[in-house]
Amino acid sequence: MRSMSLLKRIEEIISGGASRFYVPGHKGRLGAFGGDFSKYDITEIPGADSLYSPSGAIAELEGLVSQAYKSGASLISCGGSTLAVQAMLAHYAKPGSVVIMARNAHISAVNAAALLGFEPFWVYPDGDAGEALPGRISPPAIEKALEKNPGAAAVYITSPDYFGVLSDVKAIAGICGKHGAPLLIDNAHGAHLSFSGQAHPIREGADMCADSAHKTLPALTGAAFLHIRNGDLKSAMKSRMALFGSTSPSYLVMGSIDYCMAWLAENGGDDYIKLAGRVERLALMAKEKGFALPEGLRDKTRLTLGACALGYSAPELAGWLRENKIEPEYVGNSYLVLVPGPFNAERDFARLENAIDKIKPRKPAPFLREMEFYSPKRILSIREAYFSEIEEIPVEKAAGRILAENVSACPPGVPVALGGDKIDGILEKMLISYGVLQVKVVK
Numbered sequence: 122m123r124s125m126s127l128l129k130r131i132e133e134i135i136s137g138g139a140s141r142f143y144v145p146g147h148k149g150r151l152g153a154f155g156g157d158f159s160k161y162d163i164t165e166i167p168g169a170d171s172l173y174s175p176s177g178a179i180a181e182l183e184g185l186v187s188q189a190y191k192s193g194a195s196l197i198s199c200g201g202s203t204l205a206v207q208a209m210l211a212h213y214a215k216p217g218s219v220v221i222m223a224r225n226a227h228i229s230a231v232n233a234a235a236l237l238g239f240e241p242f243w244v245y246p247d248g249d250a251g252e253a254l255p256g257r258i259s260p261p262a263i264e265k266a267l268e269k270n271p272g273a274a275a276v277y278i279t280s281p282d283y284f285g286v287l288s289d290v291k292a293i294a295g296i297c298g299k300h301g302a303p304l305l306i307d308n309a310h311g312a313h314l315s316f317s318g319q320a321h322p323i324r325e326g327a328d329m330c331a332d333s334a335h336k337t338l339p340a341l342t343g344a345a346f347l348h349i350r351n352g353d354l355k356s357a358m359k360s361r362m363a364l365f366g367s368t369s370p371s372y373l374v375m376g377s378i379d380y381c382m383a384w385l386a387e388n389g390g391d392d393y394i395k396l397a398g399r400v401e402r403l404a405l406m407a408k409e410k411g412f413a414l415p416e417g418l419r420d421k422t423r424l425t426l427g428a429c430a431l432g433y434s435a436p437e438l439a440g441w442l443r444e445n446k447i448e449p450e451y452v453g454n455s456y457l458v459l460v461p462g463p464f465n466a467e468r469d470f471a472r473l474e475n476a477i478d479k480i481k482p483r484k485p486a487p488f489l490r491e492m493e494f495y496s497p498k499r500i501l502s503i504r505e506a507y508f509s510e511i512e513e514i515p516v517e518k519a520a521g522r523i524l525a526e527n528v529s530a531c532p533p534g535v536p537v538a539l540g541g542d543k544i545d546g547i548l549e550k551m552l553i554s555y556g557v558l559q560v561k562v563v564k
């Protein structure tokens with residue numbers, strides 16, 4: 122057998138023993154599958170139900186998810202929130218329609234514009250969550266966008282964002298209701314909000330939302346939910362999901378969702394409330410130390426540290442954490458994101474407390490923005506650009522050409538540039554600063 126380099130790499134990472142402050146939420150301690158996990162990897166044989174027309178155990182599981190979230194209906198996804206995002210946009214955004222979309226949307230939503238042929242009307246985050254962070258989507262900005270686009274197919278925002286910053290979903294839902302526009306929420310980072318004592322978007326008036334169960338709940342990568350406020354749309358939404366989803370859904374992923382829901386019913390509420398308290402104490406400690414934290418309403422279980430306030434860049438802070446055997450979720454320019462969860466061990470929190478306590482403050486350094494939103498001249502729609510004849514060229518030779526695809530650094534997966542943008546000197550420099558050296562352009 123050839124040497125298995127990926128498996129070897131994974132084993133090296135595991136044996137390094139760093140505390141996992143990154144997703145998935147099970148932190149490598151799921152315990153859902155006894156013995157050899159592969160025996161649970163079955164397919165849609167009789168008795169195992171079928172994901173896209175369930176009537177047995179999968180239907181029952183979806184019912185439990187819906188009850189837990191108090192939605193009209195909830196569907197499970199083995200294709201992450203990406204599949205739920207594609208499905209909800211496919212339901213509302215017809216080809217040629219306009220979707221009012223927050224510019225910090227994840228690439229899964231912006232790529233859906235290429236698949237479905239809608240064009241986003243951008244609303245920009247307001248920068249009110251602290252220095253260099255993108256900030257929130259403000260209700261007045263949504264109202265203004267709806268007044269400009271009275272026929273908009275939907276409003277689409279991300280809340281919480283990668284940094285744990287929450288927008289006022291309730292107020293935005295009220296405005297959408299007044300204008301008759303459905304509100305769709307990318308809640309990929311907020312599947313736990315129902316359990317940690319904070320408002321979940323489906324209870325705040327969102328028409329639909331996508332939750333990545335695998336990010337903050339104990340479920341395998343790929344596990345996600347599509348929550349629907351109006352349960353009558355359940356069957357229609359199954360069809361939308363089937364449009365993009367694999368015809369071979371993973372029973373491992375679905376089994377992990379079953380385990381996750383049983384665990385939530387038993388301990389989940391208490392454990393997330395405890396987690397929120399623990400992270401709040403860590404946040405307070407970090408603040409006293411001098412770190413910048415996101416301002417205003419935020420997810421209480423996420424720890425986002427602004428390193429520059431303490432004189433460190435985010436990569437320098439990551440270096441310090443790694444010395445202390447801690448692996449973060451995201452290392453930006455100025456901010457570093459940690460995703461603690463109930464499945465982190467006590468030792469993980471002790472390491473983090475110690476690392477925050479022992480770091481030596483330096484003279485504060487200037488913050489660098491975490492996300493740039495530049496709008497060069499638009500030449501083609503996102504869909505036209507994607508389905509053009511394309512070629513790949515070095516970025517430094519791309520000035521004057523039309524970008525053929527959305528480009529993002531992942532994480533956080535928010536596009537820096539969009540298919541159909543005309544590449545100018547500023548965009549060229551931005552792409553290089555994001556480490557993009559080759560781009561696909563229209564021929």
Ligand SMILES: Cc1ncc(COP(=O)(O)O)c(C=O)c1O
Nearest residue numbers: 200201202203227229307309333
């Ligand atoms: C804000 C946001 N939305 C959507 C997604 C896509 O979620 P998934 O990885 O579950 O497909 C991500 C993934 O990182 C994300 O960060």
